[in-house]
Amino acid sequence: MLLVEALPSDKKSPELALPLPFIDLLLRYGIPFFILLLSLYFAIAAPNFLTTDNFLNVLRQISINTIVALGMTFVIITAGIDLSVGSIVALSAVICTGVMMNGITLFGHTILSHPSTGLGLPLGIWSGLLVGAFLGLCNGFFITRFNIPPFVATLAMMTIARGLAFIYTGGFPIANLPDSFVYIGTGYIGPFPLPVIIMLLLALLMHYILTRTTLGRYVFAIGGNEEAARLSGINISRVKLIVYTLSGFLAALAGIILAARLGSGDPKTGQMYELNAIAAVVLGGTSLAGGRGNIMGTFLGALLIGIIDNGLVLMRVSTFYQWVVKGVIILAAVLLDRLKEIRRV
């Protein structure tokens, strides 16, 4: 955005004036076009890419990242950032599975020991969600009450939550989860994997909240100009508290689905998830400077990352190269978006 604003509106930088119609198409449709292009390439280069099964597989793979990225979209539109989501994914995964399997022990007192599945399942899920939401609330509290930059506050929380996940489990994954729980991550409704349905419903809900409610409007207003929002009588602290709590809650939900899919609550999961989520949000056209963004974009951003991952695996590209290729594609996609912005000016 800064780059865009720095350019005088009546001039176009000559080196950016690309006359090719192909580039124009790219510029007009940005990320969707990029997805299409990449899919075409993979369809030719990778066998089995263009099948319904593989498509549903990609959707299932991106569901965790998308759910985390939904909360991140809200945070980033307020011009904030949440680095703690990856650790919250892990913490909620272990809390959920731990409570489900072993019950609740607080300060050495066993409140509930080895509950039945009927009791343990909802109790575990709610515990995981509550812990995630609470840590998100803590993020919001420190950011609003003490004016700590979100980057620093959530960086600290990232370390704390990760540590708590290890302390809680002693470092070992919690396994042997009941089938009814594992179903959340692996089951289908009709042809659709359950995580995909959860993801799509949540994306719709978040889109609705962001575009149709007063909360959503305030999120945009705060990111667009926090001081003007404050002088318009908007309770900035309240909105930020809600947004960070939401981000923690959604990360916790992602952690629970992840644990169900993997069949274990592992304190080591969720590493770098915050970066994948941020990448999806930014690819989706949400400005890191705040005030601009949308849920559809975030979904497409996550989809693009998912297609890259999937396509490269199908092409049997070595993991080491995958990292580099993925990074380059993300950079190219964002660059494209910048070009689009500059062109529009």
Added chain:
Amino acid sequence: MPILQMIGITKQFPGVLALDNVDFEVERGEIHALVGENGAGKSTLLKILAGALAMDKGRILLDGKPLHFSSPLDAINMGIAVIYQEFNLVPYLSAGENIFLGREPRKFNGFVDFKTLHTKAQAILDRIGANFSSREIVSRLSVAQQQMTEIAKALSQNAQIIAMDEPTSALTEREVEHLFEIIRGLKEEGVAIIFVSHRLEEVFQIAERITVLRDGKYVGTKRIEETNRDEVITMMVGREIKEKIPKRPAPIGEEILRVEGLTRKGVFSDISFSLHRGEVLGLAGLVGSGRTEIARAIFGADPLDGGKIYLEGKEVRIRSPQDAIRLGIGLLTEDRKRYGLVLPLTIRENTSLANLMEVATRGFINFPKERAVAKRFVEELAIKTPSIEQIARNLSGGTQQKLVLAKWLFTKSKVLIFDEPTRGIDVGAKVEIYELMNQLAERGVGIIMISSELPEVLGMSDRILVIHEGKIAGELTREEATQEKIMHLATGGSLAI
């Protein structure tokens, strides 16, 4: 021969001619005051002298020889030092390190020779009678001590000309006395001093000559013993009022707002006044006198240390803008882009921003209703736009100001505070804003208008309060107010003269 001559200096900014053919000169060992209203061009002239700003036309002669400089460093090397109101010091370094910043004495091995540095720095500080060690960290020094550090820095660079922009504005009376001693000492050493100040009584105390600028033009230079305060004020404000201000006095109703003894420590104190329905109360004063801060405090944007606010006769507590808005007070801030509008949002979204609940049911925005509201205000205020979905960033200054007004009208404000309502707005849009203020007054809204433009204050106000250094310096009725009287009060004089 004068040590410094600035001849025919002209500087054009987008939309404003900041300096128009200005002449200025200083003699060796002279204290020369530069005065003028807000926006007269003093700061621009200083920046050009400091090499921080390039002039469009004109010549600068140093000892009769033409000077060409392209950067602040050139100016420093020529012996010109400018001390701005905001000091240019590194807060976490010592006074000595600041004095020799970038020119530190070195030892044979290339390391900084702190011993020599502090010995030299201390010698300069002692020379101007500073009472602190050069090893003291700048952030722990008082404002006066920081100023002395700046002066010492200028002297360490062998400055022959030292310009000071409002050097006394943050000093206590005693510190001002000490500063004057330092200035007189420097004068004895042959240093030329340019003293920029709003405070005319100080100017008459210290300066030998005085040059007046007005609206970017040179008005004249007088020897202090040949002039007086009244003449200088007349020179500062003596413009004929060209713009016709379309004021329609509205019937003045009962009291709507009263404040008693409002105080914010170090900013303003003991502010009491009342505002009536249909009245336009002008708040005049120089920039930095505390007008904006008083408005922000009434609006709940800044905390108050004391005082009471009554709305329609009842005492109210305003702790946040939310409280103020609920009570029907609106603030149109000075800087629309920074504080007034959310620029990436549309006209529709900005209009409803301060009263979003009105167009929402249980947290869900009713879009047809919101659009209707935006359309209504676009029509009512004649906001020039192709659509209510236009992004606020793309609107002109005048249109943006109307949009801010729309936002506050939608909150059904009973009291509206306009801070510099027509700054940066073209003439046509200005008249429209005045017209809207007339209409609001006729509808019984109480208006407080803060303005630095005297014709505007005189033209629109039913009553004028002049603020000087955080206090009410005087109150003038529409009939008795003149530019001279206002400027007199705003610069610390009393009306008795």
